[in-house]
Amino acid sequence: MYPTLVVGKPLSAREDSTSAGIQHLFKHKLAPNPMVEMMIAQDVPFALVDVTDVADCIFTAATTPAARQEGPSGCSVGKLRA
Secondary structure, eight states: OOOEEEESSOSSSOSOOHHHHHHHHHHTTOOSSHHHHHHHHTTOOOEEEEHHHHHHHHHHHHHOHHHHHHGGGGOSSOOSOO
Protein backbone atom coordinates (compact mmCIF):
# COMPACT_ATOMS: atom_id res chain seq x y z
CA MET A 1 0.00 0.00 0.00
CA TYR A 2 1.24 3.45 -0.89
CA PRO A 3 -0.03 6.86 0.07
CA THR A 4 -2.27 7.98 -2.76
CA LEU A 5 -2.04 11.38 -4.38
CA VAL A 6 -4.86 12.59 -6.59
CA VAL A 7 -3.36 14.49 -9.50
CA GLY A 8 -4.62 16.54 -12.40
CA LYS A 9 -6.40 19.79 -12.97
CA PRO A 10 -8.82 20.54 -10.09
CA LEU A 11 -12.46 19.97 -10.99
CA SER A 12 -13.43 23.29 -9.44
CA ALA A 13 -12.12 26.80 -9.90
CA ARG A 14 -10.98 26.97 -6.28
CA GLU A 15 -7.41 28.10 -5.80
CA ASP A 16 -6.98 26.34 -2.45
CA SER A 17 -7.10 22.82 -3.89
CA THR A 18 -5.40 20.39 -1.50
CA SER A 19 -4.05 18.19 -4.30
CA ALA A 20 -2.66 21.18 -6.20
CA GLY A 21 -1.03 22.45 -3.02
CA ILE A 22 0.59 19.09 -2.25
CA GLN A 23 1.77 18.72 -5.84
CA HIS A 24 3.41 22.15 -5.57
CA LEU A 25 5.18 21.20 -2.32
CA PHE A 26 6.65 18.00 -3.74
CA LYS A 27 7.53 19.47 -7.13
CA HIS A 28 9.53 22.26 -5.50
CA LYS A 29 10.74 20.14 -2.52
CA LEU A 30 9.17 22.52 -0.01
CA ALA A 31 8.62 21.17 3.50
CA PRO A 32 6.30 23.35 5.58
CA ASN A 33 5.98 20.72 8.32
CA PRO A 34 7.82 17.65 9.67
CA MET A 35 5.55 15.16 7.87
CA VAL A 36 6.21 16.60 4.42
CA GLU A 37 9.89 17.00 5.28
CA MET A 38 10.09 13.29 6.15
CA MET A 39 8.27 12.26 2.97
CA ILE A 40 10.67 14.30 0.83
CA ALA A 41 13.76 13.08 2.73
CA GLN A 42 12.68 9.41 2.57
CA ASP A 43 11.56 9.71 -1.08
CA VAL A 44 8.27 8.02 -0.20
CA PRO A 45 6.64 6.33 -3.24
CA PHE A 46 3.11 7.43 -4.06
CA ALA A 47 0.29 5.88 -6.01
CA LEU A 48 -0.96 8.55 -8.42
CA VAL A 49 -4.62 8.63 -9.42
CA ASP A 50 -6.14 11.04 -11.91
CA VAL A 51 -8.80 13.31 -10.43
CA THR A 52 -11.30 12.46 -13.19
CA ASP A 53 -10.94 8.73 -12.43
CA VAL A 54 -11.73 9.43 -8.78
CA ALA A 55 -14.81 11.44 -9.75
CA ASP A 56 -16.01 8.74 -12.17
CA CYS A 57 -15.60 5.98 -9.58
CA ILE A 58 -17.34 7.95 -6.85
CA PHE A 59 -20.25 8.64 -9.19
CA THR A 60 -20.41 4.97 -10.23
CA ALA A 61 -20.28 3.76 -6.63
CA ALA A 62 -23.01 6.20 -5.61
CA THR A 63 -25.39 5.49 -8.50
CA THR A 64 -24.94 1.78 -9.27
CA PRO A 65 -26.54 -0.69 -6.83
CA ALA A 66 -24.03 -3.45 -7.70
CA ALA A 67 -21.09 -1.10 -7.05
CA ARG A 68 -22.44 -0.24 -3.60
CA GLN A 69 -22.80 -3.93 -2.74
CA GLU A 70 -19.43 -5.01 -4.15
CA GLY A 71 -17.40 -2.19 -2.67
CA PRO A 72 -14.45 -0.50 -4.44
CA SER A 73 -13.94 -3.41 -6.86
CA GLY A 74 -17.36 -2.65 -8.34
CA CYS A 75 -16.03 0.57 -9.87
CA SER A 76 -16.41 0.30 -13.63
CA VAL A 77 -13.41 2.54 -14.21
CA GLY A 78 -11.26 0.12 -12.21
CA LYS A 79 -8.36 2.55 -11.82
CA LEU A 80 -8.60 3.28 -8.11
CA ARG A 81 -7.33 -0.08 -6.94
CA ALA A 82 -3.59 -0.06 -6.38
